[in-house]
Amino acid sequence: METKYLTEFYHLPEFKNLDGYRKNGGYIQLTKALLMQPQAIIDEVKASGLRGRGGAGFSTGMKWGFLPKNNEPRYLLCNADEGEPGTFKDRMMMEKAPHQLIEGMIISAFAIGSKKSYIYVRGEYEESITTLLTAIQEAYKAGLLGKNILGSGFDHDMDVYRGAGAYICGEETGMISSLEGLKGQPKLKPPFPAVQGFLKKPTIVNNVETLAAVKYILRDGAQGYRKYGTEKSAGTKLFSLSGNVNKPGNYEVPLAYPLKDMINILGGGIKNGKKLKAVIPGGSSAPVMTAEEVERATLDYECLAQMGTMLGSGAIIVIDDSKCMVECLANLTHFYRHESCGQCTPCREGTGWLEKIVHSILSGNGRMEDIDLLIKVADNMKGKTICALSDAAALPVLSFVTKFRDEFEYFVQHGKSKVKGTAYKTPNYIADKGHAHA
């Protein structure tokens, strides 16, 4: 069963509007928060154990704590550039409950002392953008945004910024570059955005789901929030389930929920009577798991890390046993090459080589040594660049090749897929076209 904590009222169409949102408890926590000491809110968030829901899983309260202790202007930036393949939870949150995010953002902004916030939404999410802009207008009219919010003396302005199609802008420093009207290239850290971010001012970047959760921490207190999940993975999380399951969709469950139940119970099992072969548990950058590993896995940061993969953004991609793993990996290598920003050599060149080598195997021209070459190239891409895109490109390769090596070897030896028994069908895209951004 789902635990509808953040998503309790998502079935109500009226929850999208200010009136409907207020009827269901909306903005009560904001009123409460504005009477609190900002530091008390930060402490509560820290005590709740809330971790960033965008992918990195870093403690939200701790991130806020990195801000300099002075009166320098600072920004709150909501990361709504949802682009990790397999992830579609933020889109639902923005379209069904824009005020939930806005309330969470005003509370967070008050806590960190920010007078201006932006929601950076990926350019393709036209409906999310329109919905948010309407909701922000409603909030201004009701005195929930602008000068002297609800008579508290706290001023805050909020706006939406539309991205223009670049996965890398989901990386927080890439997002800041983009918001500054530049190429979305990440910046070297330190300095971290909390010290030097948007326009060189302290900036806190948090995911949509993270900011939406803040209000619930205030409502139920840190201990109440901890009713769900585990000590280190507290609270509920939205998981985006996709691929070869009967009922794909977003599901909210407490962290540490069994992965197999997510697939078999909530997801209704594998489609078309097929068997489970593999699962990518945390967005395409997370190492793939075998069906046997899935049996033992729970959906929390610790368990998945122990198993050599990660919870990431909570995007679970299910692959059935009729699918060819060489083909699946080829699809992902193309993605990473396309999305590399081209700034760092190991990533720019490495993503290109990974794509070329996998496609060479697929086209029937692979050599046995190419399999180890893939591992070697991927190894050389890890931990060597400004941001984590290079690692994100390397990890799927290493896990696919290691765990499903037989399929790669078969393809090299026979020039056709072990699973499908057929030679590779040329993809529509041009595998060697290069980077879109570099």
Place this chain on the structure above:
Amino acid sequence: MFQLSSEAKQQVLNELKRYESKQSAVLPALYIGQKENQGYISPDVIKALSVLMEIPESQINEVFTFYTMYNKEKVGKHHIQICRTLSCMLVGAQELTEHLCKELNVKLGEVTRDGKFTVTEAECLGSCGTAPMMQVTSLDSDKYYENLTPESAMNIVRAMK
């Protein structure tokens, strides 16, 4: 030579005032320019924006070429973008693309002879639970069509004027 309409000029000027930094207006301004120029950005558009915004062409140009939602070449009146990334591929995105290209008699990236359609592939569009899907960008709308079959997609496309 391309010129921005007075309405578009006003929109760009508003964007210039909207953010803390003037440069932040470049991304929104490119969207405005693209809309004014039938869905793509030519060197003339960059020139016009540069003059109006008082930002060097080179600076606008490097932003333009970085992002995929700004079209580098002319596209059809309806730009059909089919998501090709893993979740969509697993449930038939490739077949969807092939069917649309065949029925419309175009290769990926080409404009149909009547100027109405362009089919391209896009990277993950965040509609993985409702895959396969396509996004259709027309002059005044941008819409997701989800849970498609090759046939249902073609029916949607045929109904477009």
